[in-house]
Amino acid sequence: MNASHAETRWLASLLVASLGWGAAAAEARRDRWCTEPAVTVDFDMEHIPEPKERERSFYYDFLYSTFGLQVKEALDVPRSARKVSGSPKPASNVNCLAEVPDSSWFTNRHARQPLGLDALIKGPNRGSGPAPGVWAVVRGKTEGVTPGFLIRDARNEIYQLKFDPPSNPEMSTAAEVIASKLYYAAGYNVKENYLVTFDRASLALDPKATTEDRFGRKEPMTEAHLNVILSKVARRPDGLYRAVAGKYLDGIPKGPFAFEGVREDDPNDWVPHEHRRDLRGLRVLVSWINDNDFREGNTLDMYVEDEGRRFLRHYLIDAGSSLGSETGFANPDRIGHEYQLDLGQVAKSFFSLGLYRRPWKGSSRHAAYPSVGFLEADLFDPGRWRANYPILPFENMSRQDAFWGTRLVFSFTDEQIRALAETGEFNDPDATRFLADVLIRRRDKIARHWLSQVNPLDRFQVWRDAGGTWHLVYEDLELAQDLIRREDRRYEYSVRPEGPSTRLRTGAGRPLIARQPSGTPSVSLDGVTRDGSVSRVSLWSLHRGRQQGERIDVYLRTRSGRVELIGIDREE
Numbered sequence: 001m002n003a004s005h006a007e008t009r010w011l012a013s014l015l016v017a018s019l020g021w022g023a024a025a026a027e028a029r030r031d032r033w034c035t036e037p038a039v040t041v042d043f044d045m046e047h048i049p050e051p052k053e054r055e056r057s058f059y060y061d062f063l064y065s066t067f068g069l070q071v072k073e074a075l076d077v078p079r080s081a082r083k084v085s086g087s088p089k090p091a092s093n094v095n096c097l098a099e100v101p102d103s104s105w106f107t108n109r110h111a112r113q114p115l116g117l118d119a120l121i122k123g124p125n126r127g128s129g130p131a132p133g134v135w136a137v138v139r140g141k142t143e144g145v146t147p148g149f150l151i152r153d154a155r156n157e158i159y160q161l162k163f164d165p166p167s168n169p170e171m172s173t174a175a176e177v178i179a180s181k182l183y184y185a186a187g188y189n190v191k192e193n194y195l196v197t198f199d200r201a202s203l204a205l206d207p208k209a210t211t212e213d214r215f216g217r218k219e220p221m222t223e224a225h226l227n228v229i230l231s232k233v234a235r236r237p238d239g240l241y242r243a244v245a246g247k248y249l250d251g252i253p254k255g256p257f258a259f260e261g262v263r264e265d266d267p268n269d270w271v272p273h274e275h276r277r278d279l280r281g282l283r284v285l286v287s288w289i290n291d292n293d294f295r296e297g298n299t300l301d302m303y304v305e306d307e308g309r310r311f312l313r314h315y316l317i318d319a320g321s322s323l324g325s326e327t328g329f330a331n332p333d334r335i336g337h338e339y340q341l342d343l344g345q346v347a348k349s350f351f352s353l354g355l356y357r358r359p360w361k362g363s364s365r366h367a368a369y370p371s372v373g374f375l376e377a378d379l380f381d382p383g384r385w386r387a388n389y390p391i392l393p394f395e396n397m398s399r400q401d402a403f404w405g406t407r408l409v410f411s412f413t414d415e416q417i418r419a420l421a422e423t424g425e426f427n428d429p430d431a432t433r434f435l436a437d438v439l440i441r442r443r444d445k446i447a448r449h450w451l452s453q454v455n456p457l458d459r460f461q462v463w464r465d466a467g468g469t470w471h472l473v474y475e476d477l478e479l480a481q482d483l484i485r486r487e488d489r490r491y492e493y494s495v496r497p498e499g500p501s502t503r504l505r506t507g508a509g510r511p512l513i514a515r516q517p518s519g520t521p522s523v524s525l526d527g528v529t530r531d532g533s534v535s536r537v538s539l540w541s542l543h544r545g546r547q548q549g550e551r552i553d554v555y556l557r558t559r560s561g562r563v564e565l566i567g568i569d570r571e572e
Helices: 003-018 021-028 058-075 077-085 117-122 171-186 223-231 282-288 343-351 399-410 414-422 429-451
Strands: 135-141 148-152 158-163 193-198 203-212 218-220 241-247 299-306 309-316 457-464 470-476 489-497 505-507 522-524 534-543 546-559 562-570
Touching: 117 171, 117 414, 135 223, 148 223, 158 171, 171 193, 171 241, 171 282, 171 414, 203 223, 282 399, 282 429, 399 429, 414 429, 457 546, 457 562, 470 534
Parallel strands: 135 203
Antiparallel strands: 135 148, 148 158, 158 241, 193 241, 203 218, 299 309, 457 470, 470 522, 489 505, 489 534, 534 546, 546 562
16 A cells, blocks of 8 residues: 555544544444354344335436435545545445345345256246237337337236337347346346247237326327337347236335335335445446446335235346347447446546547447347446446445455356356347357456455355364455466464454465365464354455455354354455
8 A cells, every 4th residue: 555545544534533433433343243143134024014105207316316416425525535544334234244134135046055057047937928828918108218018918917028129139138138037146136037929919909908198198008009119129030029028026016215215114124225235235246237227216116925924025127228238229338437427527528628538438349249239348347337327325335345246246157157148049149159258258357356355255164174173264266266376375364362362373474274175275273262262363365465455354252162153354
């Protein structure tokens, strides 16, 4: 760390303390280990009265995120000081092992226990999609970027059909299907989405079908309305239509969830959304699949029933603007690099008298495959990626949130990514290969960038060798991902009884290897595992002799002759 940067962080830290944030930070870090087993389920699914529907318009999303939020952040001096000092407010919904428990927002899946290929390909789908036969059109949408309609099939199930633009057949439907499977495997709640093909004769208007005019007024839907919708969408060479059929979610829709604060009419909602790690760290996953239209309007709270309890479950919906798709057309060059109206970039152009040139602008890049749209890995910058609008949880993302999100992303292997790309059912196999290759390269960039920002030790376990000595075993994720050379890595550690004491043991030099065939790095706990004691193992990672990230404190308790892991504290 150079002197000027150190001085800046010291001054910012002083400002944080002077504004009263130091005490809050200390309070947030007081409970460093579990006195009981670590919480694995944050049970926010207690029965609640039915909430009112929350409304949020596209225009409000745009105006607040583009102007209100950017100005609010610029004027928030304590928040800016925390960011500059390197001491952002930590996420709140994290257990004592630095993990996110399961909840109505998130369920640990692929990164905790890898799913098989069949389960990955199936994703959130529990059936086979709309039943064959004639589908009754019950509601239409003729205006907007994505015309479509609702159908009721022979099983009386409701699906929303969305289509591709004529300029890019297969693009947005494939993006929706692939992205929803990736979100689901990572742990988020999403719709069941099915790719379907049908002809015009498969559709019949329900006598009570309605649509909306340009002013949002409801009116009876006619064959003419249906023909207008179908005239705006892509059609296959054989005359059939291809669509993604999104099954209506169980429960009662209650509007999108907010990215700030809590929902006042939901007693289960006690963690401010901007401080949820499963929303803050989601930025890494969203950047990987380039879901540029991620916003409040593309989320949904559903009032559901489960085992006699009724509560809100929180969904991500409408991922048609992911991968190379902007839904109605292929991504323009700006996507992923700037907000739709980026006040920071506008200021740079203004104060440079127009001399400032966007790094991404002016290149002659085009979509390699219209069915994929525009998606690339060369200019993709994981640390600077931006959605169409500022999103407060993303703006609050700390390095530890990013580390958590990065683990979600690199849990997908090359083989799994290629299999998921095939679920887009592209007519051209070269398009499938291209998409998979770009996603693999973007995944690798994400791992390389974010793991280098932190101490990348993870997957801590305790292990006893044949001689009865206990070891703390861990994995170096940068080495596991082949991002650095083993000879460039060193570790340092100390082991102390918890409480005031002197250092009992230090280790440096070559990685310490446990006596087991896998050669996993570890720390010997010989002589410090007295029954009833709590020990703290502090670990540092060095890359080419320089400290990487902050230290990690691992807390261990010895009870009845066994050593158990009771806490992991990753410094921000």
